[in-house]
Amino acid sequence: MNNSNNSDPSGNEVVVDVAKSQLSDLWKKEDYWAIWLGFLLLVFGIVVFFNNEPDDMQGKIKEANAAMSAEEARAPFKTVAWHKAAANKHKLKASSSKLGRFLSKFTSKPHKWRTNPLDSLILSKSAAASRNSKTKADYEKAKAETAAALTAAEKKEADAANAGFSDEHLNAEAQTSITTWLIAKNGLSKAKKKASVKPYNQIVYLVGLFFVIALLFGAGIVAMGDSFSAFFKGFCLIFLLSVISYLLASQATVKAYGIGYAAWAIAIGLLISNTIGTPNWAIPAVQTEYYIKTGLVLLGAEILFSKILSIGVPGIFVAWVVTPIVLVSTYLFGQKIIKIPSKTLNITISADMSVCGVSAAIATAAACRAKKEELTLSVGLSLVFTSIMMIVMPAVIKAVGIPEILGGAWMGGTIDATGAVAAAGAFLGEKALYTAATIKMIQNILIGVIAFCVAVYWCAKVENIPGQKVGAMEIWHRFPKFVIGFILASVIFSAIYASLGPDVGYTLIDQGVIKGMSKNLRGWFFCLAFVSIGLATNFRELREQLKGGKPLILYVCGQTFNLILTLMMAYIMFYLVFPEITGKI
Amino acid sequence: MTKAVSGNEPDKQRLHIVTFKKWVPIAFATCLLVLFIYVIGPMGLETEALKPMAEFIEENDINVNAYYYTEVDEFFEAERHMREYLKLVPGSR
Numbered sequence: 222m223n224n225s226n227n228s229d230p231s232g233n234e235v236v237v238d239v240a241k242s243q244l245s246d247l248w249k250k251e252d253y254w255a256i257w258l259g260f261l262l263l264v265f266g267i268v269v270f271f272n273n274e275p276d277d278m279q280g281k282i283k284e285a286n287a288a289m290s291a292e293e294a295r296a297p298f299k300t301v302a303w304h305k306a307a308a309n310k311h312k313l314k315a316s317s318s319k320l321g322r323f324l325s326k327f328t329s330k331p332h333k334w335r336t337n338p339l340d341s342l343i344l345s346k347s348a349a350a351s352r353n354s355k356t357k358a359d360y361e362k363a364k365a366e367t368a369a370a371l372t373a374a375e376k377k378e379a380d381a382a383n384a385g386f387s388d389e390h391l392n393a394e395a396q397t398s399i400t401t402w403l404i405a406k407n408g409l410s411k412a413k414k415k416a417s418v419k420p421y422n423q424i425v426y427l428v429g430l431f432f433v434i435a436l437l438f439g440a441g442i443v444a445m446g447d448s449f450s451a452f453f454k455g456f457c458l459i460f461l462l463s464v465i466s467y468l469l470a471s472q473a474t475v476k477a478y479g480i481g482y483a484a485w486a487i488a489i490g491l492l493i494s495n496t497i498g499t500p501n502w503a504i505p506a507v508q509t510e511y512y513i514k515t516g517l518v519l520l521g522a523e524i525l526f527s528k529i530l531s532i533g534v535p536g537i538f539v540a541w542v543v544t545p546i547v548l549v550s551t552y553l554f555g556q557k558i559i560k561i562p563s564k565t566l567n568i569t570i571s572a573d574m575s576v577c578g579v580s581a582a583i584a585t586a587a588a589c590r591a592k593k594e595e596l597t598l599s600v601g602l603s604l605v606f607t608s609i610m611m612i613v614m615p616a617v618i619k620a621v622g623i624p625e626i627l628g629g630a631w632m633g634g635t636i637d638a639t640g641a642v643a644a645a646g647a648f649l650g651e652k653a654l655y656t657a658a659t660i661k662m663i664q665n666i667l668i669g670v671i672a673f674c675v676a677v678y679w680c681a682k683v684e685n686i687p688g689q690k691v692g693a694m695e696i697w698h699r700f701p702k703f704v705i706g707f708i709l710a711s712v713i714f715s716a717i718y719a720s721l722g723p724d725v726g727y728t729l730i731d732q733g734v735i736k737g738m739s740k741n742l743r744g745w746f747f748c749l750a751f752v753s754i755g756l757a758t759n760f761r762e763l764r765e766q767l768k769g770g771k772p773l774i775l776y777v778c779g780q781t782f783n784l785i786l787t788l789m790m791a792y793i794m795f796y797l798v799f800p801e802i803t804g805k806i
Numbered sequence: 807m808t809k810a811v812s813g814n815e816p817d818k819q820r821l822h823i824v825t826f827k828k829w830v831p832i833a834f835a836t837c838l839l840v841l842f843i844y845v846i847g848p849m850g851l852e853t854e855a856l857k858p859m860a861e862f863i864e865e866n867d868i869n870v871n872a873y874y875y876t877e878v879d880e881f882f883e884a885e886r887h888m889r890e891y892l893k894l895v896p897g898s899r
Binding site for chain 1 (some may be wrong): 825828829831832835839842843844847848850851855856858859860862863864865866867868869870871872873874875876877878880881882883884885886887888889890891
């Protein structure tokens with residue numbers, strides 16, 4: 222984009238805005254266009270999913286809650302009927318409506334594949350039937366096992382009930398049987414998923430998605446005074462490379478190594494720009510900031526503050542006390558001890574490492590106007606260490622004999638990538654997964670606060686000439702405006718979620734607007750941004766950032782501190798201060 | 807028969823060579839990628855260190871590449887579990 226606001230004094234492309242404001246900024250600046258586009262999509266999502274709620278949603282939730290309350294009053298443990306009622310409630314999803322399913326498919330990334338890349342785009346009826354027939358036996362077996370486990374659980378529960386739930390031994394036996402049934406039920410649902418594969422043709426949807434995204438961003442391009450046709454031509458390449466990045470990330474082996482679309486998008490872009498060169502006709506669509514900022518506004522809707530309090534006080538301490546301490550300490554360590562020349566690189570790596578990897582790096586880099594190579598480097602470091610920590614941490618925890626909950630809290634607070642936390646936590650055990658996931662979720666929610674604080678700090682302190690004092694208006698002029706959209710989306714969606722309550726919120730927002738549409742589009746926008754970063758980056762610029770290995774030293778030292786502090790805080794909170802909560806998990 | 811040689815033919819040839827050279831890294835990277843996906847990657851996943859985790863991820867279909875909690879089903883499961891078991895906020899349900 223021909224934005225005068227996209228260069229720092231040294232001529233490098235940065236995520237930037239100029240320090241003056243005028244009314245025409247509302248339609249001439251990409252920051253505002255990111256807000257308009259993001260909110261247009263979110264409002265569309267709300268209209269679609271709120272008007273397509275599951276049949277008799279309120280009645281079913283009320284019925285399930287009444288049944289659960291009755292069971293809680295009847296027995297000292299969660300009974301079979303309690304779990305059945307809970308499952309009925311959680312089945313309610315706005316994304317399961319006809320329109321919801323269509324939107325979900327329309328915005329979906331390519332499917333998983335093993336040997337033939339085309340499998341990720343097209344699956345014929347016969348191929349789907351063949352896959353299903355292969356897994357049908359496993360499904361039938363899981364079905365029989367679940368039925369047997371349910372019968373056993375119901376019998377044990379009846380025995381406990383006959384004793385008036387006053388026999389501790391019978392109660393414990395019933396609980397064990399119910400847990401066994403739940404595990405079997407979980408296995409059944411996974412087997413069912415594998416045995417009910419439906420045919421698809423993602424190419425049709427991808428073509429449609431291409432036009433929709435091109436038109437959305439194109440509208441902003443025209444308003445900002447650039448040529449739509451030039452943008453559209455270039456966008457063909459950017460979108461194609463994004464599809465290829467997603468396709469590579471969907472390969473089974475690649476997935477197991479945890480190499481996501483961001484890494485592929487940057488690698489493909491870098492390879493092209495540093496060999497045959499980015500074609501001139503594609504350059505008008507290399508709009509890194511525009512895509513990132515729009516994706517971040519959509520991400521704002523996923524930052525639901527109302528969720529925090531309901532998921533555990535010890536986790537809140539671990540995530541909200543340790544994370545800011547590690548973030549600030551790592552930043553200061555980088556500035557004072559190892560003297561990293563670029564403050565933006567320093568804060569981006571610090572946020573990436575202490576908060577939650579790629580998504581935190583994107584938000585922080587955009588908020589402090591980091592250079593694209595700095596974001597690339599942070600993302601690269603995070604991906605490498607995440608893959609290592611995902612394998613090593615569960616092994617160390619098991620070898621040393623650290624309790625499951627403590628281990629889960631440790632991994633949730635330290636492994637960068639969210640998906641890797643789920644894998645490592647689940648690998649260690651159910652309790653570890655629950656603890657790790659909730660801590661990582663609270664950290665995820667921290668992104669909004671951190672991006673806002675970094676943006677304010679940068680405007681008020683970092684970008685000043687030494688000794689200069691800036692007033693509120695100057696801060697406003699300098700402030701990256703898309704952050705307002707990002708925070709506003711978070712506040713509005715948090716308020717809606719809180720007013721709906723967790724059950725309706727889960728059905729209409731978590732499993733509606735977000736799952737059915739916004740998270741998929743946000744993924745595509747980030748992918749377009751990473752392709753653009755790769756296409757606009759020179760290896761030499763990237764090498765420059767690695768000089769002296771300072772970023773690596775910063776990451777390793779910061780992560781070591783993070784590991785020590787998180788383990789200490791998790792032990793104090795889960796075992797010394799709130800042992801009764803730990804006992805309930 | 808004598809072939810007519812235009813004055814800028816060596817330049818054209820040089821251009822072809824330069825263009826060809828530019829494509830070599832892309833071809834090499836593609837070969838490496840194919841090698842990783844079909845040979846080296848699967849071999850690595852068979853090693854003692856990686857096999858248990860790789861099998862676990864495959865079996866449970868966990869989205870390891872997710873960058874945010876809304877992309878992972880296990881996070882919703884964990885949230886529900888914590889909320890329903892702890893019930894820290896009165897009237898949260």
